[in-house]
Amino acid sequence: MTETWRVVDLEYPDDPFMNLAVEEAIPRAVGEGAAPPTVRFWHNSNTIVLGCFQSAQLEVNFDTCKEIGTEVVRRFTGGGAVYHDAGNLNYAISLPKGNPLVPTSDLQQVFRKLSEGSVQGLRRLGVNAEFLPINDISVGGLKVSGAAGSVKWGTVFHHGCILVASDLAVLGKVLNVPKAKLADKHVASVQKRVTTVRNELHRSVSTIEVRDSIIQGIQASYKVRLENGNLTGREMSLAKELYQSKYSRDEWNIEGRNEPVEVRTIASH
């Protein structure tokens, strides 16, 4: 029997803190058995999303952020900082640990397997995309998508952002790129190492069009059926609690990292 996964389009484009709270609530609920395997699509406007191990002080150009109103939020997964705007499509896949599609806890294998749907989706659009270890999707050597993920709470979790029609000029201004990071890339800026779906297709393309194509790519790659759905009551409760205790707070977004945040067990279902 074909497995059915839920597709959730819940997003808060002007509240990146709530977006990231929902991003954590879903895998927690999936691991509890309180939600089905899920693919979420969402957008942020004008936001830097830091990896959980990064130092905001070292990575973020706060002066520029203040000038152009860029928010800074931290995700619960590792990896590098990304700049999100409305031209950037985010997707997240949460599967219960032990799902036969990804029977491993090896993070490199998780990235490889759970990038396949997006790679196929981009190829359907005509973008010559390929997975590039460790965690990128590239086109002709240029990065078009980065991913991060974890295996925790009984869930295999993978999320990525796809540069559809993002403003690459802003990307280079709001993030400080350490010299050591560029040392062997032979290029002088972030802007020159990345591309967008629009650049590759030489035409206007919406994030909705890319989302729809990735849904096709996921269904074909993993032999699953995707069905639109909403968050459960448990997930919304978790999201609100995570927003209050973690994602709306500077202690997490700016100063903190790593400190485990206790989520109270609230009446579920």
Added chain:
Amino acid sequence: MSSQALAADYKGPGGKLVRIRLTEDHGLISHVRITGDFFLIPEESLPKLEKMLEDTPIREPELRMLVDRFFRGTEAQALGITPDDIVKAILATKQETTT
């Protein structure tokens, strides 16, 4: 001066960056923060490593022993960096000082 702030950014063969900011006091690490764009699961294990490194001299044998002990003891999984990269990043603080 008995106490000094040291820093290094180190990129290993895996391509991810390890950024070390530490305070050395009388030849021993008194505080260290390890940041960067690497992956480590469980994510909550990193402070344990930082704690283990306190009161250790910045010398390869001691650092290597502690980092190896951390990975063995916690069964933490790193991606994009290796235990060796962490050791080299800490050692690099003695070669460069960045802000």
